[in-house]
Amino acid sequence: xxxxxxxxxxxxxxxxxxxxxxxxxxxxxxxxxxxxxxxxxxxxxxxxxxxxxxxxxxxxxxxxxxxxxxxxxxxxxxxxxxxxxxxxxxxxxxxxxxxxxxxxxxxxxxxxxxxxxxxxxxxxxxxxxxxxxxxxxxxxxxxxxxxxxxxxxxxxxxxxxxxxxxxxxxxxxxxxxxxxxxxxxxxxxxxxxxxxxxxxxxxxxxxxxxxxxxxxxxxxxxxxxxxxxxxxxxxxxxxxxxxxxxxxxxxxxxxxxxxxxxxxxxxxxxxxxxxxxxxxxxxxxxxxxxxxxxxxxxxxxxxxxxxxxxxxxxxxxxxxxxxxxxxxxxxxxxxxxxxxxxxxxxxxxxxxxxxxxxxxxxxxxxxxxxxxxxxxxxxxxxxxxxxxxxxxxxxxxxxxxxxxxxxxxxxxxxxxxxxxxxxxxx
Ligand code: DSN
Numbered sequence: 433x434x435x436x437x438x439x440x441x442x443x444x445x446x447x448x449x450x451x452x453x454x455x456x457x458x459x460x461x462x463x464x465x466x467x468x469x470x471x472x473x474x475x476x477x478x479x480x481x482x483x484x485x486x487x488x489x490x491x492x493x494x495x496x497x498x499x500x501x502x503x504x505x506x507x508x509x510x511x512x513x514x515x516x517x518x519x520x521x522x523x524x525x526x527x528x529x530x531x532x533x534x535x536x537x538x539x540x541x542x543x544x545x546x547x548x549x550x551x552x553x554x555x556x557x558x559x560x561x562x563x564x565x566x567x568x569x570x571x572x573x574x575x576x577x578x579x580x581x582x583x584x585x586x587x588x589x590x591x592x593x594x595x596x597x598x599x600x601x602x603x604x605x606x607x608x609x610x611x612x613x614x615x616x617x618x619x620x621x622x623x624x625x626x627x628x629x630x631x632x633x634x635x636x637x638x639x640x641x642x643x644x645x646x647x648x649x650x651x652x653x654x655x656x657x658x659x660x661x662x663x664x665x666x667x668x669x670x671x672x673x674x675x676x677x678x679x680x681x682x683x684x685x686x687x688x689x690x691x692x693x694x695x696x697x698x699x700x701x702x703x704x705x706x707x708x709x710x711x712x713x714x715x716x717x718x719x720x721x722x723x724x725x726x727x728x729x730x731x732x733x734x735x736x737x738x739x740x741x742x743x744x745x746x747x748x749x750x751x752x753x754x755x756x757x758x759x760x761x762x763x764x765x766x767x768x769x770x771x772x773x774x775x776x777x778x779x780x781x782x783x784x785x786x787x788x789x790x791x792x793x794x795x796x797x798x799x800x801x802x803x804x805x806x807x808x809x810x811x812x813x814x815x816x817x818x819x820x821x822x823x824x825x826x827x828x829x830x831x832x833x834x835x836x837x838x839x840x841x842x843x844x845x846x847x848x849x850x851x852x853x854x855x856x857x858x
Contacts, residue, residue: 448638451855454822454849455812458756458805459600459628461657462812462855467709471659472700475705483518483691487542498708505682505714509634510642512665514687517710518694519641519662522627522651525694526552526596527559529664532686532693533594533621533676536563541587541620542596543578547790548758550600550625558806567592571790576749576758577604586612591618593674597641598602598625601787601803603737603752608644618756621674627662630753631807634717634728638754642667644704646686655729655807657722658713659706664690725810725858729755732806735816739823740804748789748801756805759788765816768833776833780842781850782826812850813857821849 450462459537462558465803475495477599481488484496484503499517506515519525534540542553547570551558554566554610569583587595595615597606608624615622624641630650632638641648648665652658669687677683678692693701716722737757739748746763770786788794789801809822825842832838 437610447855449781450849451853453783454825454846454850456530456782456784456806457810457823458785458803459651459654460805461654461807462655463659463709463713464856464858465710467657467659467716470709470712471705472710475706475708476703478704480704481701483695485721487703489544492828493729494706494708498704498711498739500701501800502707505718505740506663506665506710509717510648510665510667511640512648512667513669514666514690514693516664516687516690517661517707518699519649519664520699520703520706521660521684522550522625522649523552524548524557524698525649525651525662525664526623526625528690529623529649530594530697531697532689533623533647533674534564535566538594539565539567539590540596541567541569541583541590541592542593543599544570544790546788546792546796547571548599550598550627553596553598553625565835571602571749573791575757576790578602578606578656580607580610580614581653584610584617587614587618587620592620594621594623596623596625597645598627600628601758602731602749603747603754603755603757604749605753606641607637608639608641612644619674619819621646623649625649627651628654628707628756631657631726632723632730632754637726637730638778646670647690651667652710652713655726656713656717656845657725657807657811658717661703661706661710663710666690682691696740700827721858728807728815731816732814732819733757733811736804736806736819739820743823743827753787755807756803758787759802759804760800762789762793762800765830768830771800772833773802773830776829776839777826779836780825780829780839781821781846782829782842788795799851811856811858812853814853818849 479489480492543549554561622645624645653660737752744764744777746760748758760828774786786799787801787803
């Protein structure tokens, strides 16, 4: 068959874009060659509905082993009794947990989307907000941090059946212990969505949700640096005390409820090529090199946040405990929107995303903020000394946002900085 030049030329262009640019999207990363190879392997040819040892198709004897390795490594990495590695994404993992734990119309509570929460934590345009009744806790306007006393007041008032800890744009650590005590007061299930900081948590650089949360969900492709996908973990499996049942009306262990909510509840055939790549990534995350990597991610983020603040930018919550920061542009540039900054920086080959800030006066399509993260540039091999240089480049563009010759000059310096670095230096 003739090679599909159109598509493969575009893939080459994308590779070039990734190589020449500074990637600051907090949820992106660059996988290793062996993760990439597993994803592009013959395992994509295989149907394997069901779980290892219990499939609806023949010929699963090899993928049973790769999936079991992924499960076992995930359990080791997070010290968890149970792992389901089949969710196609973090949103799918969350959808399955909500399906296992709630009935349509039930109330659950998550962080307000405009304060750093996630679409799948109750947005009205997501199944979580369409099928269930979401209520929100928020961050404080003065501190930019979650106020656990106020969270408790919302929980006591609204009596959610499930509470979600976690966010996609929150730079501070979570008090899972406190959240468990809030959940226990209203007899709610506590779920942590650690999609963003999963890699930092795996190696003990942030609080561990596993001892306190009934269920933990994550993606595998952000700080964890695996293939695009999701996963669900339980620290210690339990017979659920809430009388939750399978669609057939059986009361089961929590792990069994989740297994059936993933398949056949919300997904069909698992992506065994991606699951094998998850196994490889989890193996990498257990190494000393990965520990060095996550330490550097955190160091880079903290140095970058300081460099931004030194230039007069406001970082929500005044800093970062993890791999990202949320910048409120209004303090330094009240008339410039997140959208304008995102677009101008793309022309300078610096990629980040516009993001609402808490109590934003602008819409999600415009925003007053930007979100910046260090996982991807750290994989490229950048160290803390280079963070202030990147902040200078960003500031140069924002300070003269309509000046195309400034943007062009920044772009050539960005390309010079990145061109020789491999996509995955670690
Ligand atoms: N889209 C992801 C992020 O950028 O944080 C969350 O799903």
